[in-house]
Amino acid sequence: MENKIKEIINIVLEKNNKEKIEELNKEASLRDDLGMDSLDLAELTVRIEDEYDIDIFEDGIIDKVGEIIEKISKRGLK
C-alpha cells in the first residue's frame, strides 16, 4: 500500500511541477515538506478516494504522510 501512496503522491507532485519524493517519510508534512497547496491536496484526496474508497480528510485536517497511511490501514486496506 505504501508504494501505491508514494506513486499517487508523485503523480500529483510531478503534474504540478513539484519535486517528486524518493522515499515515503511518514513524518513529512504534505504542505511544508512536499509543498502541496490546497488544489494539490484536493487532487490527492480525490485520487486516494478513487483507489481506496476512503476520504482521508473525513475527520478533519491532516498534514503528515503517516496520517494518510494510518487512515487507510485502520480500514484494513492494503
Next chain:
Amino acid sequence: MKLFFHYKDRDITYENLIEDINKTEEINKYIFEKDPYEILKQLITSIINGNKITLLDSDFSKEELKNLEIIESELEKTYKNNNKVENIEDLFNKIEKNKDTWELTLYTSGTTGRPKKVRHNLESLTRGVKVSEKYKNNIWAFAYNPTHFAGLQVFFQAFYNQNPMIYIFDMNRKEVENVLRRYNVTHISATPTFYRTILPYIREVVPSVERATMGGEKYDKNLEAQLLKVFPNADLRNVYASTEAGSIFSAKGDVFSISPRIADKVRFAEDGELLIHKSLLGESDTFQLDEDWYRTGDIVEMIDESHFKFVSRKTEMINIGGYKVNPHEVEDEIKKIDGVVDVIVKARSNRITGNILVAEVKINDGIDKREKEKEITKILEKRLQSWKIPRIFTFVDNIELTRTGKKVRK
C-alpha cells in the same frame, strides 16, 4: 500615523497612501496589476477623479483577456490624476464629491460560456459597509483576492472606517499566525478553503480575533468548530454575496436572515430559486432578468418569512475554493488542443476546496494517453487561471449525452 496596509515587509500608513496618491500622475483605465497595494491606491485615486475603470485579475492570460473582448492596446490607456489630496478628511471629501461619475467594471464567470461584465457604482459596492465609532478600532486581515468582489467588500469596510488591513491572502502560511498576533487582528473574512489552508499552521489561540466571517462557498459546520479552537473570542458569521449583487445576507450557522430593509427586494420562485430585485444589482447588459428579478441560480429552503437555508445550485457553475468556474469555458480551451475530439468537464467534491475539476476526454486513436494528459495540462497552464485547470483527466471512448443531446455533467 495610522496603518493603512501591510503587505510583505511594508507597513503603509494612511499618510503614506495620501503621499502616494499625490505622486500618481496617471490612473490606468484597466487595473491589471499584481501588487495589492498598487491596486487599492489606483482604485482610490480613480474614485477621487470620478473615472470609469475596470479591474482585472493579474493572472489573466492573453486568451482569457481575448474572451473578455479586451483589446490589448486598451490596457495602456490612462486618465490624468487631477487631484491633490491634503489629508485624510480631504480624501473622503473628494470621494464624496466625485463618486457619482465613478464606475467600476468587474468580470464574473457567465453562465452561458462568456464571462459577464458587471458595472458597479460606489453605492452598490458599499451597500453592506457599516461606518461608526464602533468599528474604528477594527484591524482587518485581508484574505481575498483584491480584484474580486469579496476583497472589495473587505477593502471598503476597512477603508471607510480608516482601519488597518493586513494582507495575508498569498502570504506564506507559516507566517500567518505571527502576523495575526503582531498586528492584533480583530476581523477576518475569508473562504472556507482559505481557513482550511491556514488552520494547520495556527499552533496557539489568537485571542484578538473578534469576528471571523466565511463566504463564497458551502457552509461547513466542522470548520466552525475548528475555527473556534484557534479564535476562541470570535463571533462566526457566514455571508452570501455575489459579484452581481454584492453582499446581501449574513447568517449565524447556516440559517440566513433577510433584513427588513431589503425584504421587498427578495423573492423565492416556485422551485425555491432565490430571486433578487434589479434595484439591488450592479449594472450589466448581459443580466437576464425575469421581469425585474434576477435569478441567482441558488435553490433555497424557507424556514419562515425572513429566514432560509441554501440547498443547492441550479446552474452549471462549479465552485472551486470560492472561485466560480464555468465548465464550458474550460471545455472550449481543451477542444482547441490538437488530437482532442471531445471533452466534458465536471466537478468532483472533496473536503479541501469543495470541488476540483475533472475532465473526460475523447482523443484520436493511437495517441499516448499519459503524454496527452501532460501536454493538455501544460497548454492549459498558459491559457487559464490555475483553478480552472482540470486536475484529473480520464480518457473515454465516448462522452455520454442526454436524450436532448446535452452532455451529462453528473
